[in-house]
Amino acid sequence: MKTSMRIALLVASSLPTLAGATAAHAQNVNVAPEDDQSKSTSANDAGQANDKQSLTSSDIIVTGSRTAESAPLTASLTTTQPQSAISRDYIDNTTPAADFNELIALTPGVSITGTGNGYGFGETKAVIRGFQDGEYNVTYDSIPFGDTNNPTHHSTAFFPSNTIETVVVDRGPGNASQLGQASYGGNINMYSRGVKDQMGGQVEASAGLWNSFIGRAEFQSGAIKSLGGTRIVLTGQIMQSDGALTYSPVAGKNLYGKAVVPIGASNTLTIMSTWNRNHYYQSDVTKGATCGSATKGITGFANAAVGADGQALTQLTGENCAASSNVGVYGKDYGLTNDPRTIDYWRYNRTDKTTDFSYLRLQSELGSGFSMDNRVYMYGYTNNTLSGNTGTVVSGFSGAGTAASPYVAVTKPGDILGYDKMNKYRVLGYIGQLNYDFSFGKLRLGGWYEHAVTDRHLVDLDMTTGALAFNEKFNNGNGTAAQNALPSTSLAAIQYVQHSDWSQYQLFGEAEIRPIEGLAITPGVKYVHFTRGVDALVNQKSRGQINTSATWTKTLPFLTANWEAMPNWSFYAQYAQGMYVPDLSSFYSTSGKLSTALDALKPQTTTNYQVGTVWHGEKVSVDVDGYIINVSNKIGTCTTVGCDTTLLVNIGQVRYKGVEGQLSLMPLHGLTLFGNASYNYAHSVTTGAQIAKAPFGTAALGFVYRNQGFRLSFDQKYTGSQYATEFSGNPNLRLYRIKPYSIGHFAMSQDIGDNFRLGVTVQNVFDSRAVTAISSSASGAPTATVNGTSYQNGYGQGDQFNFLPPRSFLVDARVKF
Known part of the structure; x- marks a missing residue:
């Protein structure tokens, strides 16, 4: 390759010149002098998040010009699918409270909702090309994470931006080695803060509108000679704000630590752990x-x-x-009220969340081209929510519960109905990968095992008094089958109390073959085996008792290619299949047909066809892609006359297609102009209509200017x-x-x-x-x-x-x- 080629991990790809690099950036950038024929990359620095053994190896960003390096968004010359990599410089200079969805908001095809309380002060959702949260993977250091009822995500719960070095949005399923429960509509791959060779750190304070305050501290140990060159990074954050919406304050705190420990000459142990706690006031019922x-x-x-x-x-x-509406009374900043006579009284609507995420990673160079990467991880989530609710409080019953003397509800019309909701899960997992580098390619074999346990409940409350409310359906004693399936009056305060679990494993293999210089062809295959079980005294929605499980399996083929036609110009193509495992709501029925329906229910699948090109010129960097994605076995409720609407079934197909592009321009030293755009078609094959929450297009424009600090x-x-x-x-x-x-x-x-x-x-x-x-x-x-x-x-x-x-x-x- 030409000497102008720079190869850098994205953690530092934002810098136009090394002279302007801070120590935070410089430790991860190794750019060869113009007269040096060698190439250097921090991908060789074991223990950093997206190093050469990263499962999502395409996220090691290769750039071919200063223009590409200086842009907030870029794509790698070696990518095999449409990609937007967010630079550390952009993360470091955006709003400190921004969550990971807000960090990717500029990328093509992405739209964000949930920002009404201010950026970073409320949970957001991201849509990628029309794929909703839960229809794409989110990973942290290549480890997938998400809720256990369905693979959705809480953007403020785990990883504030002080724990994130960079983010790569892959608009596609990736290769066979890309792991996740929803390898379906794409991947948001976050990478943890990197350790540095030099001791240092910083203390930061931010303050602004709505009595907002964010405090942060970071410490880098540098290489500790007495510990064999061990490097440690520690960060912490506190955050609080009254929020943009009425009576909607938020607060949170986070601790993060990571150590990279050399063990001899051939092994590296990485230890990472982060803990997060936050609370906010927001209705769980009203949505605006x-x-x-x-x-x-x-x-x-x-x-x-x-x-x-x-x-x-x-x-x-x-x-x-209307003058009497929320907007008419409170304006567009309506959130909650200070009136205890209403369900939106702020003290009735509080959510407390505590999360943790930890892993141990051992990387081993075995010699003769062989290496291994082993990861053991654990994460947990606890959500305790109080919320007001619509309806009249039922304080008890009178009567004998027979056809002759049925139960009669005793109500308290002046009191406010609400509920207590809890969702608590713990996930344990292992990822192992064996790599073999040979003269004309690479071979990767690996597997992923994960086990999750979850406990959830929702109990009705009289928010005015704090006593139980008995507002749920119960067995009224009339002897019908429908009534006999319901719990007794003693459980009429419980909407659901549910234990669930899953055990899943995925096995993958792929070979990156280089038949000629500049061409990489990567066929691969992945096998998915997923078993989900539910054991509930009172199941959600159906309110019946249940103890059952179901297993889904699928073999997914992959074929990608990248051709570097020139040192700074590449083309790529991808054929890949993805899948989405049916979520917990598949079990929300007491129908006698549930077992049959679960056996018949197929995972949603995608077939992806994508092509694109990346060019990093001296003054201009551009990448363009086009895609067609066919979704089969879409899961939903049957609408045919006579169907049991408590059962989920496969209802049809959705077709996604579009074009996207990114452009960066450096007209003069220190100034980078950038822009991107997308056209995204996401139509139901059944109705021919654009699906909900899928913008027809997106675009972004901007500039960054840097000069002597x-x-x-x-x-x-x-x-x-x-x-x-x-x-x-x-x-x-x-x-x-x-x-x-x-x-x-x-x-x-x-x-x-x-x-x-x-x-x-x-x-x-x-x-x-x-x-x-x-x-x-x-x-x-x-x-x-x-x-x-x-x-x-x-x-x-x-x-x-x-x-x-x-x-x-x-x-x-x-x-x-």
């Missing part, structure tokens, strides 16, 4: 602010004749709301129109279309001497209050009958809106040592 009222429906919409998918539409804006940046992210709800079948109207919106982020900082830095970040620079999500309600909505079928034909009075948060700022001071 109402705009209509009991007497007035939604009027804030703009009409258009035909939508992008051919359906008539109306676009909601959340304007002109001064840094200035701005970016604007555009999210195209999308539908908040699925197509109802109404041939005359497609409801709940959200207008396109965009949001800007500004950051400026100045180094003062070698040890001090001052900065400011501004979120939502232009103060847009656009709608980002809508939770629909058919209450009070008009209807229309078309061909004998009744459809909702307008907006409900109880529709709930989420808005972008108002403009906010944080000032930041850092002291380095």
Whole structure:
């Protein structure tokens, strides 16, 4: 390759020149001088997160120009699928409280919801090309993690940005070695903070709007000679804010530690552990602010004749709301109230979460081209939630519970109904991989085993008094089969109390073959075996007793290729299959047909066809891709007449296709311009309509300027129109279309001497209050009958809106040592 080639782990790929590199960056960058024919990469530094033995080896970023290195987003010249790698420089200079979803918000095809309480002050969800959270993997140092009822994620629960060195968004299933329960719609791969060779650290404080404060500290031990060169990094964070929404304060704290320990000349032991605790005040029931009222429906919409998918539409804006609605009373910043007579009283709505994540990793060089990588890990999650709820408190019953003398509910109409909810799980796992490097390629063989146990409950409460409420269905003693399947009155306060577990393993093998210089072809195969069991005294939704399990298996083929046509220009192609294992809701039925339905239920699968190219020029860096993804065996509720709607079944297909591109330009030294765009088609094959929460397109523009310790940046992210709800079948109207919106982020900082830095970040620079999500309600909505079928034909009075948060700022001071 040419001497202009720079190979660097993404942890430092943001720097235009080494002269501007801080110690935090420089330890992970090894750039050869212009006259040096060698190449050097920190991928060879065992114990760092995405080193050469990383399971997701394509996430070792290879760049071919300063332009690619200086951009906030880039793609590797060696990638085999569409990719956006987020630089450490961008993470270090974005809003300190940002969660991992907000860190990837600029990437093509990605849209974010849940930011209404301010960036970093509420849990967010990311959509990638229309794939929702749970339909893609999220990993930390190549270890998949997620909830155990379904593989969704809580963005503020585990890994604040002080624990993240870099993030790589892979828009595809990856190779066979990419592990996860939802190798389906893509991967968000986070990598842990790296250790450094030199001792140092920093203390940081940020403060801003809504009484927000974030404090951080970092310590790097450097190489400790007395411990054989062991390197340690420790970080901690505290965070608190009143939040952008009314009566919605948040607070959290985090501790993180990592040690990389050389053992002899051929082994490296990595020990990592992080602990996180946070709490926030947010309703578990209401999903936004109402705009209509009991007497007035939604009027804030703009009409258009035909939508992008051919359906008539109306676009909601959340304007002109009824005076008595949440927006009318509190404005777009409505969250909770200070009125104990309502379900949204803030003291009735609190969530406390405690999480931990730890692993031991032993990497061994065995000689003759062989190496091994072994990881043992554990993570846990505890969520205790109190929430107000709609309805009237049932304090007890009278009567004998027979047909002649049925139970009669005793109610307390003046009290507020609510519940106590708990979700607690512990996951243990092992990942092993054997590598063999030979003259014209590499061979990887490995496996993953994981076991999870979960306990969940939801108990109804009288929030006014703190006593139990008995609002759930129970056996009223009339002798019918439906009633006999329900629990007794003593359990009428319990919506569910449930124990579940899973045991899964995946085996994979792949060979990276290099038949000629510059060409890598990687065939692979992965076998998935997943068993899930449920043992519940009172099962969720069905409220029956259950003790059963089901097993799903699948063999997934992979074939990828990367051709470096020139040292700074490559092409790639991918054929891959992915799958999504049925989640816990598959068991939410007491039907006598449940066992048969579970046997018939197939995992959702994808077949991915993707092509792209990456070019890193002297002044311009660009990558472009196109994709077609076919989803089969989509899981949902049967809508056929006579179906048992308590059972989940395979209901059809979805087709995703689109084009995406990223561009970086360095017109002069220190200035990097960047942009990206995507067109994303995600249609149900059955209805022909764009699926919900899938924007038709995204785009981003921005710049970064650096000069002698001064840094200035701005970016604007555009999210195209999308539908908040699925197509109802109404041939005359497609409801709940959200207008396109965009949001800007500004950051400026100045180094003062070698040890001090001052900065400011501004979120939502232009103060847009656009709608980002809508939770629909058919209450009070008009209807229309078309061909004998009744459809909702307008907006409900109880529709709930989420808005972008108002403009906010944080000032930041850092002291380095």
